[in-house]
Amino acid sequence: MTTQKRTAIVTGAARGIGAALAERLAADGMAVAAIDLSADACDDVVASITDAGGTAKAYGADVADEDSVAEAVEAVTSDLGAPTVLINNAGVLRDNLLFKMSTDDWDTVMNVHLRGHFLMSRAVQGHMRDAGWGRIVNISSTSALGNRGQANYSAAKAGIQGFTKTLAIELGKYGTTVNAIAPGLIETSMTRATAERMGIPYETFVEKAAQQIPVARTGKPEDIAAAAAFFVREDAGFVSGQVLYVAGGPKA
Numbered sequence: 001m002t003t004q005k006r007t008a009i010v011t012g013a014a015r016g017i018g019a020a021l022a023e024r025l026a027a028d029g030m031a032v033a034a035i036d037l038s039a040d041a042c043d044d045v046v047a048s049i050t051d052a053g054g055t056a057k058a059y060g061a062d063v064a065d066e067d068s069v070a071e072a073v074e075a076v077t078s079d080l081g082a083p084t085v086l087i088n089n090a091g092v093l094r095d096n097l098l099f100k101m102s103t104d105d106w107d108t109v110m111n112v113h114l115r116g117h118f119l120m121s122r123a124v125q126g127h128m129r130d131a132g133w134g135r136i137v138n139i140s141s142t143s144a145l146g147n148r149g150q151a152n153y154s155a156a157k158a159g160i161q162g163f164t165k166t167l168a169i170e171l172g173k174y175g176t177t178v179n180a181i182a183p184g185l186i187e188t189s190m191t192r193a194t195a196e197r198m199g200i201p202y203e204t205f206v207e208k209a210a211q212q213i214p215v216a217r218t219g220k221p222e223d224i225a226a227a228a229a230f231f232v233r234e235d236a237g238f239v240s241g242q243v244l245y246v247a248g249g250p251k252a
Helices: 016-027 039-051 066-080 103-131 151-174 189-198 202-211 221-231
Strands: 007-011 031-036 055-060 083-088 134-139 176-183 243-246
Touching: 007 016, 007 066, 007 103, 016 031, 016 039, 016 055, 016 083, 016 221, 031 039, 031 066, 039 055, 055 066, 066 083, 066 103, 083 103, 103 134, 103 151, 103 176, 134 151, 134 221, 151 176, 151 243, 176 221, 189 202, 221 243
Parallel strands: 007 031, 007 083, 031 055, 083 134, 134 176, 176 243
Antiparallel strands: none
């Protein structure tokens, strides 16, 4: 739990992992700015938070666009207060085998993930420096270890891990920690898209995946939110530059 009211930004907050992240941070006492491409897309998660007595507001922004990011962070600061917690969660899939992958497929994934994490982190770090306290959590993936049909996504998610470790070095002296979470198979709409790409019924896909996971189940968005809740705690200030695989078992 926080000792004072913090403002947190969660990108890609409209559904799935992002929605669970926003709801968990609000439940832990933070004012949450839920960002997605369209503010309207975040209406449900904001309503869920406010109905439960929390504070949240929706914002529309393209995390890969510099001006859009700057405008969103400025609006959040004006409405909710200077953001000192950032969860970089926004992501997209453009899966294909290398010989079928278009340049646009590659660039879109790189821009949303790597450029988006960079722009959002750069936009908020000044507020964290001024406060002498900050928490950044980047969402990577077990795909960073390699995954067929995801050369773009795997490269981006691996890049996020290097980005995380570098920011931890640069921002640590300002009281800001930077960590990454690498989810395994989490049941979301993106997981359904992967099953469709592979031509496998979703229920079969999940069942077979669970058989390969030591805890014998697939993950839920709330599993990722629980990990993020630890990283942003007031008393987690000596944990930085780490990549936590939340995948139901050990990963390399």
